[in-house]
Amino acid sequence: MVEKKTAVIEENRRHEGDTGSPEVQVALLxxxxxxLVEHLKKHKKDHSSRRGLLILVGQRKRLMNYLERTDIKRxxxxxxxxxxx
Numbered sequence: 001m002v003e004k005k006t007a008v009i010e011e012n013r014r015h016e017g018d019t020g021s022p023e024v025q026v027a028l029l030x031x032x033x034x035x036l037v038e039h040l041k042k043h044k045k046d047h048s049s050r051r052g053l054l055i056l057v058g059q060r061k062r063l064m065n066y067l068e069r070t071d072i073k074r075x076x077x078x079x080x081x082x083x084x085x
Contacts, residue, residue, distance in 0.1 A: 004031070012081070022067045023078050029060040030082050 005028065009019055012027040036053040040046060064084070068075040079085050 012078075022063050023074065026060055026063050026067070026078060026084075027082060029056055029063070030084070032056055033060065 008027050008031050009024055012021075012023045013019070014021050014023060018024060033053065033056050036049055036056065039049055040053065043049070064075065064078075067078065
């Protein structure tokens with residue numbers, strides 16, 4: 001798990017030591033969303049996890065909206081890289 005998170009950060013960081021930029025945050029949220037989707041395919045009645053998934057999706061959407069407002073080129077690059085939108 002730690003290795004996967006580190007790999008996601010390495011792929012999406014903007015500079016050395018970057019762990020908090022919107023690109024890194026969106027990439028980490030996307031990874032967690034993918035894991036929860038797989039979990040919910042097996043456990044259809046797990047409503048607590050479904051709520052957590054919706055919260056994560058909303059958080060990612062807010063970060064993407066912020067990035068789109070502030071720097072459209074970074075937003076488009078991130079969308080292409082993560083295959084979003």
